Amino acid sequence: MFTAALNSLTADHKTAVETQLSAWDAGTCPKWRRVAVNIREEVALQPRDFTALLTDFATELVSAAVSPESGWVKACRQNQFRGAAMPPPLPTHLGRAVPIGNYAAIISDSPSVTLTPDVCEQMLRDIHLAGGTPTPREARILQQARLGRYVMWAAFDATHPNQSPFDYIPRTTDAVRTALGLGECRETVTFILMTYQSTGTGAPDPLHRPTIGEAANYCWYRPNPDAAAHHGLTEPLSPNPLGLAPVPEVVHREINGDTLTFPLYLAV
Amino acid sequence: MSASAPEPVDLGLKHLEGQSFEAVTTWLESALRAQVPLPTIVPDEMPEAPILRLERGLSEITRQDLRNACRTLVRRYVRQPQDDDAYIGALLRLAKGLNLTDLVTDLHTLAANHAVLSALSQSQVKSILFTLLDLRASLPLAFWKSLAASLPDALSLIAFSGLLRHGYEPALQVLHALPDKQTIADSLYIILKQHAKLLNPTEVAKMTAVARQFLSSCKPQIQQALQEWVDENPAVVESRPAAKISFSRLLLDTALAAYATKIGGQPYNLRPVSARLVPQTLPCAA
Incomplete structure (x- = not known):
């Protein structure tokens, strides 16, 4: 797919893209080497969408207004949600693992909330200490706040699509980072494990198969090699002593927490 | 994969x-x-x-x-x-x-x-x-008071948080002006709950007592949140009498003497209760 898209570019654009990918291949940064591999291995984009993404990237490269890395990120932002929309039956429950400080900042940043990030983080910890089920007031705050920003990545359990994916992953930072392939995550990170429903008012619609367009410079993304699949797959990190299986993943647009389910878990 | x-x-x-x-x-x-x-x-x-x-x-x-x-x-x-x-x-x-x-x-x-x-x-x-x-x-207190009077409704609770840093009284005084909104009331409850954790029980009791006085002036949703917080915090702290310690010098001396015998060291010499007040005899300089 990559080759077909590359070949459909103008000669200048094709050269610019090939040269940049080769530079990443030969560079010292393993992260950008991996991004270059991901671009070549992506099979979830329609040919015209792949061409559009590479054209935008080449345009950035040729203009040289920003660094090639920033140019790639910029091009990706213009080409998000191009992966196929997931057809029914949808998994009813989706899950997200978010560092607690980040979720607190997202809640605090939500228009309906007037609590500082520190207060929001303390609230999340209080909920956890109380067993994970918020009081009605806490629940309303969480439901009216955003669940994520811009592009939201969500996981689900293919075998038990009506349950939280975190019901089948040990709720520890190590297990969560391993299963979801979160390679930048240190063991000291505290995650909030949130589960929300994919149906009902405020639910995400549609769910898309993720592509390099959403991943951009996130080098821990792995293109699902199955072109016909309706979702992506994480690549568990080594050494994976528990033998955790790859987790199906989708992306969707920003939503509020209307369909959040409780309890809310912390992974430490 | x-x-x-x-x-x-x-x-x-x-x-x-x-x-x-x-x-x-x-x-x-x-x-x-x-x-x-x-x-x-x-x-x-x-x-x-x-x-x-x-x-x-x-x-x-x-x-x-x-x-x-x-x-x-x-x-x-x-x-x-x-x-x-x-x-x-x-x-x-x-x-x-x-x-x-x-x-x-x-x-x-x-x-x-x-x-x-x-x-x-x-x-x-x-x-x-x-x-x-x-x-x-x-x-300054005046800064937060001025914000309380000027911030739009949706942000008015931020001024309350700032005033709370100066003590609960100036903060509680602006409660009557908070808009009658569920979202504000929910956040108010969280702020009060977290603030109370920073106080000792006596201070919480005092704050609760003062908060009760402001209940009637609040709008319904705010009043409900404040009432909920008041109900969860006791207004009176039970005063506990100081624990009585029964102490027997005789029992202590007996135990120390038994221990000294057991370890075979110098015998323990019983001293009068006020021994520590008795001036020690200083060795004479040669």
Whole structure:
């Protein structure tokens, strides 16, 4: 797919893209080497969408207004949600693992909330200490706040699509980072494990198969090699002593927490 | 998909080492505008988070440059407060994360200028005031009182939080002005709950007693949240009598004597109860 898209570019654009990918291949940064591999291995984009993404990237490269890395990120932002929309039956429950400080900042940043990030983080910890089920007031705050920003990545359990994916992953930072392939995550990170429903008012619609367009410079993304699949797959990190299986993943647009389910878990 | 050997983790912020201050500042601004790639834990992590996570691994001089770059960008914004909401949010959360308490003066100057503050987006007003609160800035009571009177309804609770730093009485006095909204009431309850945790039981009891006096002046939703908090906190702290300690010198002496015998050392000499008050005989100088 990559080759077909590359070949459909103008000669200048094709050269610019090939040269940049080769530079990443030969560079010292393993992260950008991996991004270059991901671009070549992506099979979830329609040919015209792949061409559009590479054209935008080449345009950035040729203009040289920003660094090639920033140019790639910029091009990706213009080409998000191009992966196929997931057809029914949808998994009813989706899950997200978010560092607690980040979720607190997202809640605090939500228009309906007037609590500082520190207060929001303390609230999340209080909920956890109380067993994970918020009081009605806490629940309303969480439901009216955003669940994520811009592009939201969500996981689900293919075998038990009506349950939280975190019901089948040990709720520890190590297990969560391993299963979801979160390679930048240190063991000291505290995650909030949130589960929300994919149906009902405020639910995400549609769910898309993720592509390099959403991943951009996130080098821990792995293109699902199955072109016909309706979702992506994480690549568990080594050494994976528990033998955790790859987790199906989708992306969707920003939503509020209307369909959040409780309890809310912390992974430490 | 099969698990592969982990690739080396990102290069972090090491590329900033040896860069000029101007280059660090330019990079920081682009990073906070999400225009340059950052090593995020999850793809949609906020841009300041990886910077805060990784800056500790930099050399002291680069860390200092990063802090000064953050100061420069905040001061640039204070001088000309017009910018993108997401960028300002990230910049001020970074300033808070780096604990740049000296910026309190700058942000206070900005926030105290009603004409400028009222022209900013609600998101930026929130970011500025949240930073002042989370940096634990000690700002004048008059500043928060003035904000309580001027902030739009949706943000009025921020002034309440600021007033609470000066004690519960000035804060409770503005409760009657809070809008009758569920979202405000829910947040008020959380603020009161967390504040009470910082107080000792006697102070909580006093605050509860004072809060009761303000109940009737609050609008229904606010009143309900306050009532809920009052009900959960006892207004009276039971005074506990000091514990009585029964002490028998005789029993202690007996036990010490038995112990001395057991270890076979010097025999324990019983002394009168007031022995410690008896002047010791000093050895005579030769």
